[in-house]
Amino acid sequence: MGEGKCKVENLFKDFRKHSPLKEVRFILAVGSGKGGVGKTTVSGLLALALKEEGFSIGLWDLDFYGPNSTLLFTSEKIETIPEQEGFKPALIEGIKIMSLSFFIQEKEPLFMRGLMAGKLFQELTQRVIWGPLDFLILDLPPGTGDIFLTMLDLYFIDGFILITTPHKLALSDSLRTISILKEKRIPLLGIIKNMANLFPKDGNFSEFLEKVKVPLLYELPFLQDLAEKELLAALKETEWGKRELKNLAEKVLKRVFRFH
Numbered sequence: 001m002g003e004g005k006c007k008v009e010n011l012f013k014d015f016r017k018h019s020p021l022k023e024v025r026f027i028l029a030v031g032s033g034k035g036g037v038g039k040t041t042v043s044g045l046l047a048l049a050l051k052e053e054g055f056s057i058g059l060w061d062l063d064f065y066g067p068n069s070t071l072l073f074t075s076e077k078i079e080t081i082p083e084q085e086g087f088k089p090a091l092i093e094g095i096k097i098m099s100l101s102f103f104i105q106e107k108e109p110l111f112m113r114g115l116m117a118g119k120l121f122q123e124l125t126q127r128v129i130w131g132p133l134d135f136l137i138l139d140l141p142p143g144t145g146d147i148f149l150t151m152l153d154l155y156f157i158d159g160f161i162l163i164t165t166p167h168k169l170a171l172s173d174s175l176r177t178i179s180i181l182k183e184k185r186i187p188l189l190g191i192i193k194n195m196a197n198l199f200p201k202d203g204n205f206s207e208f209l210e211k212v213k214v215p216l217l218y219e220l221p222f223l224q225d226l227a228e229k230e231l232l233a234a235l236k237e238t239e240w241g242k243r244e245l246k247n248l249a250e251k252v253l254k255r256v257f258r259f260h
């Protein structure tokens with residue numbers, strides 16, 4: 001799909017008319033209470049899955065302290081060339097990606113107090129030139145700290161996708177995150193249960209789902225191919241992987257269009 005064209009009609013939302021995101025149709029946030037449960041992996045998969053369905057996709061790596069989204073798409077070091085009016089995202093695998101990793105060296109330490117991270121987020125929001133997008137996917141850092149709170153100030157989130165493993169520590173953190181989402185009235189599209197096949201005890205998870213009354217959006221098993229090849233595109237090489245991407249896109253699209 002070429003630049004300047006979007007598949008979804010009725011592109012402009014009134015409330016975004018004057019914002020830098022005025023040409024973005026849906027904003028989906030991928031988050032979790034706990035770290036390391038698969039947010040970046042799922043954000044990347046979702047971006048790829050929706051792109052394969054013909055949508056124009058942006059992926060924003062908002063993990064300012066550990067920006068690593070692009071590593072799932074390419075092992076090359078990406079650098080953006082600043083334009084006069086702002087920064088253009090990199091186009092990788094047909095997905096527009098923006099990450100702080102474009103601006104820093106790999107080993108460079110990122111010292112930032114919360115306030116600085118929030119300010120940087122705000123500034124980049126004004127300066128990243130996404131252009132028309134059907135979906136902008138936000139790959140959040142873990143928890144509900146500064147970036148999460150700044151996101152709530154800056155964005156209207158069309159849907160939040162919560163990632164968790166079935167481990168009781170991840171579920172406990174997820175409960176807290178769900179309470180915050182409810183309080184802030186952020187539409188929670190559903191929960192993605194990740195790597196469930198690695199955890200022998202699933203009882204915790206059924207109990208958790210019953211308690212929170214949030215739909216299980218998707219179950220993503222541990223992907224051996226991904227562990228070996230370390231690139232998401234590896235999934236497009238097998239029939240099974242292609243099916244997995246298609247299923248993920250279908251499940252998410254169904255929920256998005258039910259809400260909006």
Ligand SMILES: Nc1ncnc2c1ncn2[C@@H]1O[C@H](COP(=O)(O)OP(=O)(O)OP(=O)(O)O)[C@@H](O)[C@H]1O
Pocket residue numbers: 032034035036037038039040041042063066140141142194195220221222223224226227
């Ligand atoms: N379904 C999966 N199959 C195979 N490997 C996975 C899967 N989900 C996550 N992983 C692996 O687990 C590790 C953590 O995943 P990821 O970085 O996506 O988590 P995260 O929630 O984004 O972490 P952080 O909180 O640090 O941002 C990575 O090495 C990733 O490749």
Ligand SMILES: [Mg+2]
Pocket residue numbers: 039040041063139140141
């Ligand atoms: Mg991550």
